[in-house]
């Protein structure tokens with residue numbers, strides 16, 4: 001029997017922003033490669049987000065260095081469809097070798113020869129290297145405390161689209177990072193009664209003294225932090241670019257009608273139980289917010305920046321009733337709750353990657369994306385190299401590092417190959433390229 005086997009130097013799995021950035025840097029390095037995508041380019045931005053989502057950072061910042069957002073003011077927050085269009089256009093402009101509609105189902109190391117065998121929905125590929133760029137926000141996580149009550153509609157923010165999608169009634173949103181807070185605010189504006197369960201978070205000011213927070217985090221070096229502050233592992237960031245962008249202020253949300261509750265601990269016989277940590281979580285969020293203002297003020301003074309003063313940014317509104325007397329529990333039926341929305345994050349699925357690149361708990365084992373199994377790379381993971389790693393602007397720099405590493409490894413391997421090729425054959429070996437051959 002004859003089978004078509006495509007060979008390539010580097011196979012990139014996934015054509016979201018990580019895969020596209022990877023392809024750009026491999027192209028610059030002259031590394032033959034293929035990008036395989038099971039859906040469409042930037043599918044996550046197109047179909048795995050709610051309808052009203054806009055980028056959390058302004059257009060001048062949440063982009064790759066090589067292209068600006070067309071027809072967009074640099075300070076605008078780009079709607080998700082246009083983010084997807086941007087990455088499609090970006091891939092086209094350097095003719096990224098992307099094949100869409102191809103699912104990578106299995107990657108195994110070759111035995112007794114270098115490289116990997118890659119099984120896909122469209123045949124087999126032999127690759128010297130594989131970059132897993134399949135996304136960090138891939139598999140929605142709903143914690144095991146979720147009640148088993150068939151009368152309740154329960155969904156993850158990955159499946160939330162708009163308020164009309166939900167049955168009539170009040171909504172409990174669990175999780176108050178960017179997703180939970182934005183969804184809660186949208187539902188509240190749509191006239192729903194909303195309960196928002198708030199855990200540990202940071203909530204930077206949208207802008208301070210005339211500069212967006214993404215700029216402050218940049219100049220203060222915070223996007224480049226290489227390690228998390230100890231104890232902040234479970235702290236989520238609450239920001240929004242919705243409606244032109246504004247600072248997330250939980251007390252203001254409460255003034256607008258949202259009932260804040262502490263971290264959701266369990267459900268029991270139709271009753272939700274909350275941790276007595278609402279005040280502490282809000283206080284820690286405020287402290288983080290104020291420390292950012294301090295850092296910004298110190299930076300402005302040190303550099304003699306004449307930015308407008310903004311003392312009102314330091315005013316924390318008084319605690320609303322739901323913070324003064326927080327609910328310890330809530331009878332869901334009595335409160336009219338018909339829907340629970342889980343804004344509880346994502347996990348990754350690397351079941352297709354059968355290589356020795358994971359630690360005992362199944363997490364990718366790597367250094368700045370270079371996996372413990374030689375030839376395997378991870379890209380797009382939170383804190384891959386720094387705080388900015390899973391974001392649009394950060395992944396581009398991580399992809400550059402990985403492409404440099406790949407080029408370096410190819411250099412080592414080519415050194416003796418070249419000497420041996422000269423000693424055994426008069427003509428030079430053909431450069432390694434992506435190609436398909438028929439083998440018996």
Ligand SMILES: Cc1cc2nc3c(=O)[nH]c(=O)nc-3n(C[C@H](O)[C@H](O)[C@H](O)COP(=O)(O)OP(=O)(O)OC[C@H]3O[C@@H](n4cnc5c(N)ncnc54)[C@H](O)[C@@H]3O)c2cc1C
Nearest residue numbers: 014016017018037038044055056104134135137380391392
């Ligand atoms: C709600 C939300 C809002 C966000 N907002 C912002 C923001 O405003 N600014 C910002 O910088 N970041 C934001 N992020 C973070 C991050 O930028 C996005 O999640 C982004 O989509 C990650 O890009 P990626 O390429 O790493 O992964 P993805 O975009 O998820 O791309 C991975 C691709 O791999 C494909 N794939 C997966 N498995 C396989 C397989 N086995 N074979 C073939 N293909 C496969 C998928 O179909 C997908 O297209 C947000 C994240 C979320 C969840």
